[in-house]
Amino acid sequence: xxxxxxxxxxxxxxxxxxxxxxxxxxxxxxxxxxxxxxxxxxxxxxxxxxxxxxxxxxxxxxxxxxxxxxxxxxxxxxxxxxxxxxxxxxxxxxxxxxxxxxxxxxxxxxxxxxxxxxxxxxxxxxxxxxxxxxxxxxxxxxxxxxxxxxxxxxxxxxxxxxxxxxxxxxxxxxxxxxxxxxxxxxxxxxxxxxxxxxxxxxxxxxxxxxxxxxxxxxxxxxxxxxxxxxxxxxxxxxxxxxxxxxxxxxxxxxxxxxxxxxxxxxxxxxxxxxxxxxxxxxxxxxxxxxxxxxxxxxxxxxxxxxxxxxxxxxxxxxxxxxxxxxxxxxxxxxxxxxxxxxxxxxxxxxxxxxxxxxxxxxxxxxxxxxxxxxxxxxxxxxxxxxxxxxxxxxxxxxxxxxxxxxxxxxxxxxxxxxxxxxxxxxxxxxxxxxxxxxxxxxxxxxxxxxxxxxxxxxxxx
Numbered sequence: 001x002x003x004x005x006x007x008x009x010x011x012x013x014x015x016x017x018x019x020x021x022x023x024x025x026x027x028x029x030x031x032x033x034x035x036x037x038x039x040x041x042x043x044x045x046x047x048x049x050x051x052x053x054x055x056x057x058x059x060x061x062x063x064x065x066x067x068x069x070x071x072x073x074x075x076x077x078x079x080x081x082x083x084x085x086x087x088x089x090x091x092x093x094x095x096x097x098x099x100x101x102x103x104x105x106x107x108x109x110x111x112x113x114x115x116x117x118x119x120x121x122x123x124x125x126x127x128x129x130x131x132x133x134x135x136x137x138x139x140x141x142x143x144x145x146x147x148x149x150x151x152x153x154x155x156x157x158x159x160x161x162x163x164x165x166x167x168x169x170x171x172x173x174x175x176x177x178x179x180x181x182x183x184x185x186x187x188x189x190x191x192x193x194x195x196x197x198x199x200x201x202x203x204x205x206x207x208x209x210x211x212x213x214x215x216x217x218x219x220x221x222x223x224x225x226x227x228x229x230x231x232x233x234x235x236x237x238x239x240x241x242x243x244x245x246x247x248x249x250x251x252x253x254x255x256x257x258x259x260x261x262x263x264x265x266x267x268x269x270x271x272x273x274x275x276x277x278x279x280x281x282x283x284x285x286x287x288x289x290x291x292x293x294x295x296x297x298x299x300x301x302x303x304x305x306x307x308x309x310x311x312x313x314x315x316x317x318x319x320x321x322x323x324x325x326x327x328x329x330x331x332x333x334x335x336x337x338x339x340x341x342x343x344x345x346x347x348x349x350x351x352x353x354x355x356x357x358x359x360x361x362x363x364x365x366x367x368x369x370x371x372x373x374x375x376x377x378x379x380x381x382x383x384x385x386x387x388x389x390x391x392x393x394x395x396x397x398x399x400x401x402x403x404x405x406x407x408x409x410x411x412x413x414x415x416x417x418x419x420x421x422x423x424x425x426x427x428x429x430x431x432x433x434x435x436x437x438x439x440x441x442x443x444x445x446x447x448x449x450x451x452x453x454x455x456x457x458x459x460x461x
Contacts, residue, residue, distance in 0.1 A: 008046045008089060011067040015049055015091070018059065022050040022097075033074050033092035035084035039340035039386075040423055045072060045086035052097045054209040057172045060093055061207065064453050065174060072455045073203040075145025076118065078137075080341055081422030083149070083202050087457045095144055098209060101125050109215045110167060110184060115144025115208050122213075131215045134159035137418065138324045144208045150200030152418035154251045154323065157243075157376025158282070159216065161418070163199050170210035171198055174449040184212060197444075202420055203455040205448050219282035222250075223292055224310040224319050227299050228274040232256060232359060234303035235275040236352040239375045241298050243348055247291050251280040252376040253323055256359065259330065259370035259383075266329030267322035272305070277375075278323050280316070323372075330370045330383040337385050340394075342401050342424075344408035345379040345417025355380055357407050361400045369397075379417030405431075421459045429459065 015023045024030070025047045034042030046069070051057050064071040070090030077084065086092065098114035101122065105111065106129045113122060120140045123132050135146060136153040145151075147169060152161040159165070168182030181195040182188065198205060229235040239252055255263065255276045263269055277299075281291040296307050310316045322329075331339045346354045355371060362369050362382070373380025382404065384397040405415045405428050415421075415428035430438050442460055445452070 004089070007067045007069055011063060011069050011091070012047050014063050014067075015047065015060070019049055019056075022052075024048045030092070033072075033077065033084060033094065034086060035077065035079055035082060037078050038080050038082045038085070038422075038424075039338065040082040040085065042082065042085040043087050043089075045092040046089045048074075048092045048094055050094045050097045054098075054170065054172060054178065057093065057095075057207050057209055058176045058178065060091065061172055061174060061453075062176045064091055065176070065451060068451060068453070070453050070456050071207070073144075073148065073207045075116070075142035075148070076140065078139045078141055079145070079149060079422065080419045081416070081424035083420060083422040083455070083458055085423060087423070090453070093207065095207075095209070096142065098144075102210065104129060104131075104215075105184075106131060106215075108184060109217075110212060111215055112210060112212050113143055114210055115147075116142050117144075118142055119146070126215065127218075130218050132218050133165070133213055134216055135162055135165055138326075143211050143213065147199050147208055147211050148201060148203050149420045150418070152374060152377070152379065154253055154320070154374055156374055156379070157252055158248060158250045163196065165214045166195060166199050166211060167214060168212040169195055169198055169208050171206035171208050173206045174451065174454050179206075182212070200420070202422065202458050204445060204458055205454065207454070219250075221285045221288045222280065222282055222316065223288045224278070224280045224316040225292065225295075225307045226271060226276060226278055226310075226319065227296070227304045227307040228260075228272040228276045229299070229305070230274065230303035232275040233352050233356055235277055236355055236375065238277065238295075238299045238302045238304060240348055240351060241302070242295055243376060245294070245298070247294055248281075248283070249279060249291075249295075249376055250282040251278070252374075253278040254355075254371070254373050254375040254380065255323075255326070256371040258333075258368075259326060259372045262329035262333050262370060263322045263326060266332050267318075267325055269322055278319060326370070326372045327383065330385060333370075334368060334385045338388050340384040340386055340397060341381055341419070342384070342404070343373075343379060343381045343417050343419050344404055344413055344415060345377070346408050346411045346413030348378045350411035350413065351375060351378050351380075354404075354407055354411055354413070358382060358400070358404045361403055365396050365400060367396060367400060374417075377417070378413065423458060426460055
């Protein structure tokens with residue numbers, strides 16, 4: 001312990017001499033960078049350094065390697081499974097200062113950005129080009145962080161996740177080497193998929209400093225809608241049938257009754273308190289009208305009511321803002337409590353069984369929780385609302401979460417569709433992938449980060 005304290009003090013002295021007031025050791029800054037939105041207690045780092053260039057990231061990694069101290073890359077801080085917790089101390093490497101949009105190539109439908117550029121910042125910049133970046137995790141996350149956690153979101157049903165929309169990355173490795181993982185071409189068969197290795201690596205293999213992204217044209221017409229159902233399974237069956245009939249949905253989000261109640265109160269809506277779908281159609285005027293008509297016909301057969309549509313930008317914005325604020329709406333249901341947000345993802349045909357089973361578990365336990373999800377790709381979330389001082393309640397939530405994961409795995413799904421493994425789902429990763437696959441992951445980690453300074457103890461110990 002004494003040697004670790006000495007190494008930390010030396011490292012902080014070196015960084016202070018180089019970065020001045022861009023190094024912070026204040027308790028407030030360190031606590032902020034420990035992961036405040038996670039349900040897990042966050043261990044605070046020894047210091048926080050704000051980097052502004054790739055060259056500075058190289059310097060910081062060299063210093064951390066020399067002193068044997070961990071370094072944890074930090075974006076917007078919304079990671080939910082303890083990704084940012086400094087389990088072994090070290091440095092939180094804040095990349096939000098790297099916020100330059102480096103290039104936009106409208107003719108190639110791509111752009112190059114630094115890791116600290118946020119999703120909203122990029123889309124504001126792209127508007128004059130008639131383009132947008134579609135991956136929307138429901139928070140104004142940094143694009144480097146979204147790549148590192150393989151983020152998904154409301155548009156994934158049509159446009160895919162970060163895995164599908166990252167063409168190339170600039171990555172600084174633990175030893176300070178810098179690599180480019182891909183090209184600007186739409187596809188490549190050259191060697192291993194190094195880009196795919198880093199997308200979703202949660203900062204354990206390298207620090208992403210630049211990202212090249214696919215872009216899309218802003219649709220001619222956008223129509224959002226809300227449709228409530230008499231039963232939960234009727235809403236989910238509608239999603240499955242709409243996907244099977246190849247309706248090109250841009251977004252389709254499920255909210256259970258408790259989540260609708262929360263959104264009504266928090267976002268000043270007046271939706272029927274029933275299982276509800278928020279959806280969006282993109283395309284030409286004629287195509288959007290046809291898609292909406294076909295969807296309404298399917299919904300009607302499954303107990304769906306009349307679909308309320310939102311054509312104006314302000315109406316659509318209000319609707320999707322309410323969906324994005326689901327976390328805060330849920331938290332407001334029970335003041336002075338905290339929210340544990342967990343997720344699974346299953347094959348689309350198994351969605352009804354998975355959600356109904358989870359809802360039955362919640363009701364049987366009398367657990368206050370909401371269900372909301374990007375159900376177009378089989379991904380949904382449970383938001384437990386817990387008394388921070390009630391350990392028995394937390395244990396019951398953990399048991400429900402384990403049953404939820406077990407059910408998803410039995411149905412051919414995954415323990416996490418977008419939150420990642422971090423600290424919270426390490427055991428579930430072994431159950432899902434098996435010991436040999438996880439051993440291979442550990443071998444890759446050991447090869448690329450032999451001193452284990454890059455976000456140690458995340459994904460596996």
